[in-house]
Amino acid sequence: MxxxxxxxxxxxxxxxxxxxxxxxxxxxxxxxxxxxxxxxxxxxxxxxxxxQVAGRCDDIPEAGDWLEYRLFDQSWIVVRGRDGAIRGFVNACRHRGNAFCQGRGHAARFTCPYHNWSYGLDGKLLAVARPDFDGSLEDFVGAKEDLGLIPMPVATFAGFVFLNPDRDxxxxxxxxxxxxxxxxxxxxxxxxxxxxxxxxxxxxxxxxxxxxxxxxxxxxxxxxxxxxxxxxxxxxxxxxxxxxxxxxPFGASNLGASSLADQIAAIHGLPATFPAVADCLPRFDELVESCRRPDGTMPPAPEIPLRALLQQAMRESWQAKGLDVGGLTGNQLSDxxxxxxxxxxxxxxxxxxxxxxxxxxxxxxxxxxxxxxxxxxxxxxxxxxxxxxxxxxxxxxxxxxxxxxxxxxxxxxxxxxxxxxxxxxxxxxxxxxxxxxxxxxxxxxxxxxxxxxxx
Known part of the structure; x- marks a missing residue:
């Protein structure tokens, strides 16, 4: 209902x-x-x-796809992992703070070009260059588990990727x-x-x-x-x-005193604002024609529910294309x-x-x-x-x-x-x-x- x-x-x-x-x-x-x-x-x-919106999910459709989100002088990475999950990280290497991503791209791993520290798509530190040069990494800077990219709150809704700079x-x-x-x-x-x-x-x-x-x-x-x-x-x-x-409502009262022909013409003019409406207009015309009286005349304009007929035509048209519109009210279809x-x-x-x-x-x-x-x-x-x-x-x-x-x-x-x-x-x-x-x-x-x- x-x-x-x-x-x-x-x-x-x-x-x-x-x-x-x-x-x-x-x-x-x-x-x-x-x-x-x-x-x-x-x-x-x-x-x-x-x-705030950092991008669209389809901006990074495949594992390894990433984009940079910048706000003021702050920079973050949003990346799709091998598990399909979208994650966010501070765009800074944990070694000397180098920003290693700009724009958008694809990578199997993130490697900082300054000293070649590398990170997985999940943000974990994978390797450091020349680990034998100074002995064990843990002896000097701590465990690898503590040196991954800094994670940021990221979530998705309606195809948008949202990021929050506040980690709490x-x-x-x-x-x-x-x-x-x-x-x-x-x-x-x-x-x-x-x-x-x-x-x-x-x-x-x-x-x-x-x-x-x-x-x-x-x-x-x-x-x-x-x-x-x-x-x-x-x-x-x-x-x-x-x-x-x-x-x-589209033209709710502005068209109310117009003739039936003028109101139908106004609906036919909708595609200039709503391009997909054009696909439903043939069905809309059929529904209007079905209102014709047995003697062949059309009822007065106020007796023909043009908005409801347009909404019905739009619902049928979208359903035929494959869009699930079952959760939308009639007004959400047309307005x-x-x-x-x-x-x-x-x-x-x-x-x-x-x-x-x-x-x-x-x-x-x-x-x-x-x-x-x-x-x-x-x-x-x-x-x-x-x-x-x-x-x-x-x-x-x-x-x-x-x-x-x-x-x-x-x-x-x-x-x-x-x-x-x-x-x-x-x-x-x-x-x-x-x-x-x-x-x-x-x-x-x-x-x-x-x-x-x-x-």
Missing amino acids: QDEKPGRLVDEGPRIADIDFTGYRMRVPTDRYRSRAYAEREREALWLRVW AAPLADFLGEARELLAPYHIEEMIPCGLNVRESIGCNWKVVMDAFQEGYHIQGVHPELVAAMDESRERYRFCGDHSVATA NHFWILFPNLFLTIHAGEGTLIMAFPSEDGDPNRCTWHVQTLQWVPPDRRAALRTPLTTVPEGEHFAYFLALEQDYEQMQHQQRGLRNMAQPFLTLTRQEVRLAHYHASIASWVEGPGAH
């Missing part, structure tokens, strides 16, 4: 009119975006303590909480980067990126071509600890769900496809710059994934990747915002009720950086 599916918690979540705002502070201090001192506090209290961190499952249950039915672990997979430097604070994708209020000004497709008045919300999700996995992962998701945006602080700590990573994710049958997987494009400093229209508009606007935020005379941002997720998000940041109870 639909009401047994986890997604019902979002389907039945409160709208803006139902939310009690008395607990929210609707002003955000602007020094959080421009202050090096605040950026340093974020580094120590947030980034070096929180679970609570488990990832505890950190994600309810978000795990709500996201699991999408089977994101079976999706691949397909069409867009880009990392690029951008001239704004990392939180400007995260803020931009937590509200639809800016659509009227930045994305006027999307106004007809979005109805923020019917958004529903769910807050899951530091994480949150919002969803709005975008806008997720924030704290602190820096934004995910627009619906059945079979999504868009991922992550923002990372600048490596040199400059609060006015960050790196963002944009991926479009799509479910394709297993036998086609290798051929269709889009490799990562890293944009050289000073160059720019041309995104699709809406994303290009966001890229430009976020840099305009940062220029304004650098003005020292403006002490705070003022949020509206439509930006309740930003209020929640910044309360979470404050609780990490400034302590419990801070906003």
